[in-house]
Amino acid sequence: MVISLELEGVPMATNRVCKLVKRPSPGLVKPDIFSIEEQALTEPGAGEFRVKIGYISLDPAMRGWINEGRSYVAPVALGDVMRGYAVGTIDASNHPDFKVGESVQGLLGVQQYAISNGKGVGKVDLTKAPMERWVGGLGMPGWTAYFGLLEVGQPKAGDTVVVSAASGAVGSIVGQIAKIKGCRVVGIAGGADKCRYLTETLGFDAAIDYKGGNLSKDLKAACPQGIDVYFENVGGEILDTVLLQMNTFGRIIVCGLISAYNATSMPDGPKNLRCVLTQRLTMRGIVVFDWANRIPEAIRELAEWHAAGKLKIREDVRSGGIDAYPEVLNLLFSGGNNGKLVLKV
């Protein structure tokens, strides 16, 4: 049985979608690679349900998903709805386990309505946190921070943990989890405002403005015992600088290399790679999908810390709906957002 909120007599409902229609050139994304289109709203088939999307997550990974070539997932095909995490409420269902009125998150796409068979979709509890938070700190960025730091970084109390893009969606949570685990936490961010946010609001031990000083000197001052764990979101010169200050047997979690995502020429690799050898570092790339079967564990613990006031989460919610997506996406790469960037649909 299809349960639908659609009423007779109302003009035919439509679904506004953002499709990828061109591959991007290197550099910031030009809006014309996307096409905003209006489609007839489809009904869920057998074993499916439909989600009215409330918020769409904007993630640096999106820049990779639109490129052609080998990566951890196939690129978004031309003509397809742009891939994206989103959260919303079920408004029609033929699925026994997903009922109308329940809220869910998952890779629902950059559109107003999504049809799903439930695969890879999880329910969210809006009594515990507002809807946008389920694609923010309690969503993919939170899980990424959780598994990346704890499973790969293996932080021990007293370790010095450095995180880049520290005021971003993932970085801000990495730093707070490291504090919960008893580490000295140093964040690298761009600009005095972001740095102040890290130390004054999130409780980081120190914050370094990579735009504002001498990164190498500032890092040495903030990490007098050297660096045991580095959570990498940026790459480029920041990685090169950090490598020289890593302690023996240090761990580097490669979560993102945002400095290269829009590069117009092939970026240089880390010149100080020899430190991996001399200090016996472990550098490991992570993609949160690899812990897909353990996501409930991450959500449970993150939500507990959040409820206990130990984990502060900030979304930067942008309006404008689906049409605003191409423009809002670029904010990620210009440092224009404050907190997890989310688009209200």
Add this chain to the structure above:
Amino acid sequence: MVISLELEGVPMATNRVCKLVKRPSPGLVKPDIFSIEEQALTEPGAGEFRVKIGYISLDPAMRGWINEGRSYVAPVALGDVMRGYAVGTIDASNHPDFKVGESVQGLLGVQQYAISNGKGVGKVDLTKAPMERWVGGLGMPGWTAYFGLLEVGQPKAGDTVVVSAASGAVGSIVGQIAKIKGCRVVGIAGGADKCRYLTETLGFDAAIDYKGGNLSKDLKAACPQGIDVYFENVGGEILDTVLLQMNTFGRIIVCGLISAYNATSMPDGPKNLRCVLTQRLTMRGIVVFDWANRIPEAIRELAEWHAAGKLKIREDVRSGGIDAYPEVLNLLFSGGNNGKLVLKV
């Protein structure tokens, strides 16, 4: 009691030593950074013994040990005897556990005679393998291959394992151990002779002459299932090429970066570092000292394989004694050696 082989009436015995007297400039090592000197032969003190050195190991790591700056061990101090693995026979002893006539290996230095208190020195059994082999395949290069490949590389039967500098002291053993473990093994080496040696003598599945063709194409042809484990001895362009062909969850053991050791300008890092992220690779630096307490295990298993004919070892023994050390050292970086480079004293 000092047991000494010295006879009365013989002119005073001397010890010819190679001292480091200057820091090297970037590039190949100039002989004038070393000074060959003749010293009076000293007697072992209480709890010490003296080793008459038979063979000295020449290792790429030596190029790092003479540089100033931070590394996994302190640099050789100016005025000190050059650090080096060596093997020889005890000719005088005041140590209860080390007797005259026993043979030992360890960091005994580039000299004719060494005084030791036994720390870091291990006995070798010349009935099992000739003396030079105990600084070769059954010595440090063998242990490095053993722990690096097995502990960090975690090769499983059926995996494709690629090793660079494959005909070298470490690489040739890495490949043979990987064969013993049931892997497909591909070696990268410079020149047709070395490649023939890998496939015809050592039983590698394929060998690629990085000087002779198109590395990327040749590697793809030799590794149709992609690369699961890469044992890195070289760095530079070879690493960059391999990165693009690594399988998801692949392991990269960073054992050496010989392409950079003599660089006259700061070498570029791997431009394809993004593969660490997209393929969730683990890249880990290794130094054999970190398994110091497990070396007997490596020796036991390597010697068994060697005795069973599964592990072929080839030394390239050079004559000329201590005086030849500075010149022979550079052979490592010009690819001029065939097999483990060893200096006969």
